[in-house]
Amino acid sequence: MPVTDEAIDRIKAMIVGGQLRPGDRLPSEADLAERLGLSRNSLREAVRALSLIHVLDVRQGDGTYVATLEPARxxxxxxxxxxxxxxxxxxxxxxxxxxxxxxxxxxxxxxxxxxxxxxxxxxxxxxxxxxxxxxxxxxxxxxxxxxxxxxxxxxxxxxxxxxxxxxxxxxxxxxxxxxxxxxxxxxxxxxxxxxxxxxxxxxxxxxxxxxxxxxxxxxxxxxxxxx
Known part of the structure; x- marks a missing residue:
């Protein structure tokens, strides 16, 4: 499995498992990469991909949040x-x-x-x-x-x-x-x-x-x- 796909799956598992809920702010890039055992580049690509499909909401100067996950979105x-x-x-x-x-x-x-x-x-x-x-x-x-x-x-x-x-x-x-x-x-x-x-x-x-x-x-x- 490509490293970016693995990173996406691990973030998804955190959301599905309830460790991250809609509206929650993700840990810092460095902390999350260490927790998931991933490189920061792989994590960054995963976050970018998940933001494109509206799973994550990247707010410049504020952080990255789990989106509402509403079906329409x-x-x-x-x-x-x-x-x-x-x-x-x-x-x-x-x-x-x-x-x-x-x-x-x-x-x-x-x-x-x-x-x-x-x-x-x-x-x-x-x-x-x-x-x-x-x-x-x-x-x-x-x-x-x-x-x-x-x-x-x-x-x-x-x-x-x-x-x-x-x-x-x-x-x-x-x-x-x-x-x-x-x-x-x-x-x-x-x-x-x-x-x-x-x-x-x-x-x-x-x-x-x-x-x-x-x-x-x-x-x-x-x-x-x-x-």
Missing amino acids: LLDALAFLVDFHQDDSLLQFFEVRRILEPAATAMAATAMSDQRIAELRAVVDSLGSDPPVDELVANDVEFHRRIAAGAGNTVLCSLIQGLSGSATRARVWSGLAREGAVGRFREQHDAICAAIEARRPEVAHAWATVHVAGVEDWLRGALGGPG
């Missing part, structure tokens, strides 16, 4: 990763979305408050008849974010939000606009919202499946993949 990097995939592997992310989003939509149909459902309807109704692509993308992000949050499971919400990066969304909506297919997908947003308003989880699940599968099929065609 730790899964931030997922959307960044998705945007790097521009080939057929991107479809695998949509396959996962096709499993998770309908389940979250069904949960939202029973868990969302009337107020949150009204706010979701306002998002659906806020688009004009011919909005620019950036407004379509922003509206799509907000629509799916509210449904995922409405499911009441923060881990599920974070996973769903991470599975579609901003560059991917922009690519999809730009393509739909060019092909004149925006209206169909906006109608699906309306149908999903109507099912949630009616508190019909099975119908919400079905429409969400149709919606995500439709985007997936469009993207498959755009990538030249098999139907």
Whole structure:
């Protein structure tokens, strides 16, 4: 095992074992390196890597702290990763979305408050008849974010939000606009919202499946993949 990976594993073990908790300040670099039996350079690389994935929070002039470890924060990097995939592997992310989003939509149909459902309807109704692509993308992000949050499971919400990066969304909506297919997908947003308003989880699940599968099929065609 590379030395840096070993250092990462040892810091992780301290956090998992409760020796370090969210918000705790790490010992000084020299003390921690001695305690873990590592070189300071290896420890420094490990801290840098763990800070990039939001496990550690490096505060200049103050020290290094264990971050909150909240799912939303730790899964931030997922959307960044998705945007790097521009080939057929991107479809695998949509396959996962096709499993998770309908389940979250069904949960939202029973868990969302009337107020949150009204706010979701306002998002659906806020688009004009011919909005620019950036407004379509922003509206799509907000629509799916509210449904995922409405499911009441923060881990599920974070996973769903991470599975579609901003560059991917922009690519999809730009393509739909060019092909004149925006209206169909906006109608699906309306149908999903109507099912949630009616508190019909099975119908919400079905429409969400149709919606995500439709985007997936469009993207498959755009990538030249098999139907």
